[in-house]
Amino acid sequence: xxxxxFEKIWDAHIVVEKENSPSLIYIxxxxxxxxxxxxxxxxxxxxxxxxxxxxxxxxxxxxxxPTNNRTLPILDQTSxxxxxxxxxxxxxxxxxxxxxxxxxxGIVHVIGPQLGITxxxxxxxxxxxxxxxxxxxxxxxxxxxxxEVEHVLxxxxxxxxxxxxxxxxxxxxxxxPYAVTAKDxxxxxxxxxxxxxxxxxxxxxxxxxxxxxxxxxxxxxxxMSIEAGARAGLIASDEKTxxxxxxxxxxxxxxxxxxxxxxxxxxxxxxxxxAKSFTLHIDDIAPQVSWGTNPGMTCDVTESxxxxxxxxxxxxxxxxxxxxxxxxxxxxxxxxxxxxxIDRVFIGSCTNARLEDLIEASKVVKGKxxxxxxxxxxxxxxxxxxxxxxxxxxxxxxTDANFEWRDSGCxxxxxxxxxxxxxxxxxxxxxxxxxxxxQGTGGRTHLVSPVMAAAAAIAGxxxxxxxxxxx
Amino acid sequence: xxxxxxxxxxxxxxxxxxxxTDQIVPKQFLKLVQKSGFGKFLFYNWRFGDDEQIKxxxxxxxxKYKNSEILVAGDNFGCGSSREHAVWALMDYGFSVIIAxxxxxxxxxxxxKNGLLPIILSEKIVEKIQHETGEVEIDLENQLIKTxxxxxxxDIDLHKKTILxxxxxxxxxTLLYExxxxxxxxxxxxxxxL
Numbered sequence: 001x002x003x004x005x006f007e008k009i010w011d012a013h014i015v016v017e018k019e020n021s022p023s024l025i026y027i028x029x030x031x032x033x034x035x036x037x038x039x040x041x042x043x044x045x046x047x048x049x050x051x052x053x054x055x056x057x058x059x060x061x062x063x064x065x066p067t068n069n070r071t072l073p074i075l076d077q078t079s080x081x082x083x084x085x086x087x088x089x090x091x092x093x094x095x096x097x098x099x100x101x102x103x104x105x106g107i108v109h110v111i112g113p114q115l116g117i118t119x120x121x122x123x124x125x126x127x128x129x130x131x132x133x134x135x136x137x138x139x140x141x142x143x144x145x146x147x148e149v150e151h152v153l154x155x156x157x158x159x160x161x162x163x164x165x166x167x168x169x170x171x172x173x174x175x176x177p178y179a180v181t182a183k184d185x186x187x188x189x190x191x192x193x194x195x196x197x198x199x200x201x202x203x204x205x206x207x208x209x210x211x212x213x214x215x216x217x218x219x220x221x222x223x224m225s226i227e228a229g230a231r232a233g234l235i236a237s238d239e240k241t242x243x244x245x246x247x248x249x250x251x252x253x254x255x256x257x258x259x260x261x262x263x264x265x266x267x268x269x270x271x272x273x274x275a276k277s278f279t280l281h282i283d284d285i286a287p288q289v290s291w292g293t294n295p296g297m298t299c300d301v302t303e304s305x306x307x308x309x310x311x312x313x314x315x316x317x318x319x320x321x322x323x324x325x326x327x328x329x330x331x332x333x334x335x336x337x338x339x340x341x342i343d344r345v346f347i348g349s350c351t352n353a354r355l356e357d358l359i360e361a362s363k364v365v366k367g368k369x370x371x372x373x374x375x376x377x378x379x380x381x382x383x384x385x386x387x388x389x390x391x392x393x394x395x396x397x398x399t400d401a402n403f404e405w406r407d408s409g410c411x412x413x414x415x416x417x418x419x420x421x422x423x424x425x426x427x428x429x430x431x432x433x434x435x436x437x438x439q440g441t442g443g444r445t446h447l448v449s450p451v452m453a454a455a456a457a458i459a460g461x462x463x464x465x466x467x468x469x470x471x
Numbered sequence: 472x473x474x475x476x477x478x479x480x481x482x483x484x485x486x487x488x489x490x491x492t493d494q495i496v497p498k499q500f501l502k503l504v505q506k507s508g509f510g511k512f513l514f515y516n517w518r519f520g521d522d523e524q525i526k527x528x529x530x531x532x533x534x535k536y537k538n539s540e541i542l543v544a545g546d547n548f549g550c551g552s553s554r555e556h557a558v559w560a561l562m563d564y565g566f567s568v569i570i571a572x573x574x575x576x577x578x579x580x581x582x583x584k585n586g587l588l589p590i591i592l593s594e595k596i597v598e599k600i601q602h603e604t605g606e607v608e609i610d611l612e613n614q615l616i617k618t619x620x621x622x623x624x625x626d627i628d629l630h631k632k633t634i635l636x637x638x639x640x641x642x643x644x645t646l647l648y649e650x651x652x653x654x655x656x657x658x659x660x661x662x663x664x665l
Contacts, residue, residue, distance in 0.1 A: 015648065015651050015652055015655045016648055016651050020629065020630075021628075021629070021630040022630060024645065024648060024651070024652075026652070026655050026656075026659070028659070028661040029661075029664065035501050035502070035554075036553070036554065036555070038504035038505075039504070039505060039506045039555075042504075042505070042506075043642075047642070047643075049642070052652075053663075055663035055664060055665050056663060056664060057664075058664055063501075064502065076502075078502035078503070079502055081502075081504060082502050082504060085504050096664070096665060117664055119661060121660075121661070122661045127553060127555075128552075128553055129551065129552050129553040129577060143553040143577055144553060144577065144580075145553055145554075145555035145558070145577060145580065145581035145584060146506075146555040146556075146581075147555060147581065147584030147585065147641070148580070148581075148584070150642065151641055151642050151645065154642050154645075154646070155642060155645045155646060155652065156652065156656075157645060157648075157652060159641065159645070161628075163576075195489055195547060195550060196489075196546065196547040196550065196573060196575070199547070199573060199575065199576060200576060226551075227551075229547065229550060229575060229576070231576050231577075250664055250665075252662040253662075254662065258660070258662075261660065294489050294491070294550075317488045317545055317546065318488065320486075320487075320488075321487070321488050321489060324487075414493075414498050414552075415498060415499075416498045416499070416501060416502070423521075433491075433493065433551060433552075435491045435493040435494065435551060436493070436494060436516065437493065437494075437497055437516050438493050438498075441497070441499075441516055
């Protein structure tokens with residue numbers, strides 16, 4: 001019987017295999033950031049251990065860095081200590097760091113691919129659940145906890161139980177790619193399979209609806225695999241993948257010979273078997289807006305806020321969950337989504353802050369003004385994205401419309417830096433989690449695509465972007 | 472890591488599904504650079520209101536549950552962010568066992584690195600245990616939960632059970648495979664980053 005892409009990558013990375021117990025898996029790339037690593041480096045020190053492969057390890061600071069004026073000192077002392085700790089740890093253990101002043105600084109999942117560090121067929125880990133982003137390149141990439149960060153630093157391996165392969169197919173050709181984006185595809189998938197629908201699996205996204213996507217759009221899809229509970233999500237590499245990585249700063253010197261290997265081997269065999277499968281047709285996907293407090297609580301922009309009994313389909317726990325969510329979100333069932341007014345807009349995060357995202361959002365904003373009762377900010381995913389966007393004049397389009405234009409970082413996706421919602425504020429956000437308090441205690445998050453966020457910023461409430469002329 | 476010992480305690484019923492790690496320990500408390508002291512931040516936004524006012528309707532604020540070491544929750548516990556701080560907070564607060572119908576993958580794996588025992592039971596049994604008011608004994612060796620009225624057995628992977636019972640340090644075990652790791656590296660086709 002043939003193998004799935006995931007199984008091929010897994011098998012190629014087994015260092016030790018024993019019956020009925022986890023396998024020791026080799027890790028090709030380890031990305032490190034300031035929040036989940038200090039305790040891991042401490043553990044190494046306490047046990048007199050070194051970093052086994054500093055040459056496979058890259059660090060940056062993204063989670064709590066301020067996004068305004070990098071020439072000023074960091075006011076939040078605990079953030080400053082965490083950032084200094086990463087600097088010291090990288091220096092002591094010989095790890096390459098893109099620090100706050102580096103032109104390569106950015107959200108770790110944006111800079112990995114952008115610098116050619118992410119490679120097809122490789123295993124990639126980071127102490128961050130959105131590591132699944134790198135799966136867009138046909139890599140097996142997943143988030144780990146701090147103990148595992150320490151384990152990888154010390155041994156370049158992890159003990160892992162093999163997840164099951166899960167096929168998700170998106171069939172058909174998009175009629176309006178500007179309005180129905182990768183974000184809408186992945187939110188639709190999560191809405192259907194649920195936030196634990198992918199637990200214990202690695203998802204492979206397949207079908208024309210996926211292969212038609214650009215690399216940056218594929219990253220948006222894989223990024224949110226974790227919101228469906230999956231350990232990782234991946235997409236088979238193709239010519240688009242190889243072209244994207246060609247000639248980047250850290251693309252390997254023997255790249256073309258690697259491409260020949262990948263072209264031949266890195267795909268699911270036609271007779272491979274998946275443990276489960278789910279199919280969605282692209283024509284059934286409309287622009288999505290989340291209404292609740294987890295990413296599965298999402299509906300079409302043309303719908304209304306659901307009644308808990310309809311949403312829960314008879315499950316009393318889900319009904320209770322929906323009631324709590326609506327109470328937190330201060331929403332009344334039956335309210336049309338397009339009548340929900342917003343206070344804030346956040347365009348950013350490892351889900352949707354790449355150059356294409358900003359280009360698409362700028363098309364909506366160009367020549368218009370922010371709704372007077374809304375404040376909005378654009379936080380590019382990396383300093384390189386910021387520079388490229390400025391070369392295209394996007395900063396001007398946004399600032400002319402009264403949006404703030406910031407430096408890169410995770411920013412208001414999780415609000416560890418000063419970019420947070422005030423209690424009760426309602427935000428249209430291109431990020432990945434609408435959990436209670438995620439963007440600030442008491443803040444209310446609606447997950448949307450960059451064009452939907454931009455359109456809401458202008459209108460002051462949600463609008464169906466399919467009704468706009470985006471060309 | 473400390474080895475897991477049989478314990479006896481009343482249970483704390485947390486009647487919620489999809490409890491995410493952002494709720495277990497909110498992001499404003501992730502800036503510490505050590506592993507200790509996270510207990511006071513556990514479920515912070517559920518335990519405390521504005522000005523750190525205690526929310527008396529939240530179960531953990533009921534003095535009855537003060538010394539409970541067993542948390543019983545709904546489906547998909549620990550979903551979302553990979554932050555191991557969630558496990559450190561639960562343990563520092565005093566929990567040693569979490570019982571739920573299912574756990575999110577990363578959280579589940581983080582538990583075993585710190586000596587926290589996650590027990591998976593069917594939704595029906597979890598619901599029954601949530602109503603248990605007497606002391607409950609958790610016997611990992613024999614994979615038994617002993618309530619005043621019955622004994623419930625649970626499944627756990629043998630490898631994980633051994634780690635908890637012996638309090639094994641993962642890394643020193645792994646480094647015994649130095650030869651295998653070096654051998655793998657010699658044949659790897661993925662080049663170094665730098």
